[in-house]
Amino acid sequence: GAGVSQSPRYKVAKRGQDVALRCDPISGHVSLFWYQQALGQGPEFLTYFQNEAQLDKSGLPSDRFFAERPEGSVSTLKIQRTQQEDSAVYLCASSLSPPGDYEQYFGPGTRLTVT
Amino acid sequence: DQQVKQNSPSLSVQEGRISILNCDYTNSMFDYFLWYKKYPAEGPTFLISISSIKDKNEDGRFTVFLNKSAKHLSLHIVPSQPGDSAVYFCAASANFGNEKLTFGTGTRLTIIP
Numbered sequence: 764g765a766g767v768s769q770s771p772r773y774k775v776a777k778r779g780q781d782v783a784l785r786c787d788p789i790s791g792h793v794s795l796f797w798y799q800q801a802l803g804q805g806p807e808f809l810t811y812f813q814n815e816a817q818l819d820k821s822g823l824p825s826d827r828f829f830a831e832r833p834e835g836s837v838s839t840l841k842i843q844r845t846q847q848e849d850s851a852v853y854l855c856a857s858s859l860s861p862p863g864d865y866e867q868y869f870g871p872g873t874r875l876t877v878t
Numbered sequence: 879d880q881q882v883k884q885n886s887p888s889l890s891v892q893e894g895r896i897s898i899l900n901c902d903y904t905n906s907m908f909d910y911f912l913w914y915k916k917y918p919a920e921g922p923t924f925l926i927s928i929s930s931i932k933d934k935n936e937d938g939r940f941t942v943f944l945n946k947s948a949k950h951l952s953l954h955i956v957p958s959q960p961g962d963s964a965v966y967f968c969a970a971s972a973n974f975g976n977e978k979l980t981f982g983t984g985t986r987l988t989i990i991p
Contacts, residue, residue, distance in 0.1 A: 767921070796978060805882075805967050805981030806922070819978065854921055856979075865910060865971075867979060869921035 765790055767870035769855050775876045776845045784840045784873045788857030795838050796867060797830055798854040806854050812838060813860060845877045881905045882970050884982035892990050897955040899985050901968030904949065908970040912979065913942060913953045916965045925966075926953070955987075963989045 768787045776782050788795050794813055798806035799822075808822040814835035823830070827846075832838040842849055852874050856867035883902045891897045899913075909930040914922035928935040928942045928951070935942050941954045955962055965986050969979040 798979075798981075803983070805969075805983050806979070808978035808980070811978055822978070856921075866912065866924045866927060868924060869914075871919070871921045 767855055767857055767868055769853075769870040769873050771873060772871060773874050773876075775878060778845060778847060778877055780845050781841065781843045782845055782875060784842075784853050784875070786838045786840070786855030786857075786870060788836065788838070788855070789868055791859070792857035792868075793835075793860040794858045794867075795832060796856045796858075797838070797840050798856065799824075800852040800854055800872070802851075809840070809853075842875075845875075847877050850875055850877045879904070880983075881908075882968055882980050882982040884966075884968055884985050886985050887983070888986040888988070890988045890990055891958050893960060894957045897953075897958045897962065897987055897989070899953040899955075899966050899968075899987065901951045901953075901982055902949060903951075903970050905970070905972075905980070906949070907972045908980070909973070910971045911942070911944060911951050912969045912971070913940075914967045914969060914981075915962075916967060916984070922967055958989045960989050960991055963987060 770785045797809040800806040810830045811819040812832040827843045829841045852872040854872045856869045858867045912927040913925040916922045926937050926940045928944050944951045965984045967984045968982040
């Protein structure tokens, strides 16, 4: 199937390390979203791309978080100097832009554990 | 502040009966609502959506109802099946879905055989 894929599925980082999380959206999907899901909570918005343009980064919790989508397809979420509070599942979603589907389709997520 | 609320953390329903999951929202700018289902170690799977120009949308066993004046929506599953056991998230968006989703905290549905 051609769903959203994310890698790695699991990542353990020592506090202070940098990590990079990858998202491959559904082919042809223009919009790409990153969400953070803490244990027992719903996903929370981090940032949004339309093609290669980052249109909304209001959800990024600090300047340690950086996302890019240089060619309008694959996206990388980078977290510098990881902290324990960064431990969460990071979800990527993609969707077509209107006119068309509005539903966001999610990948399986990357579970990040910072020790 | 929690703009999308799912006040029931869990719900148990007998197989074959109707499951009703509820969701309330506070932001009047929301005009598109979705329900997602999530199994452990998987990403949320889209189930059904409704825009604010409708008050009901049906897809097989799943029906979503929207009451705009009460800022309330509900998901009905009938008949409930064991495979429906999962966590269900309500989500809302402005601009008819072309923006970020705001999620509730989820309701864990358990279908009892």
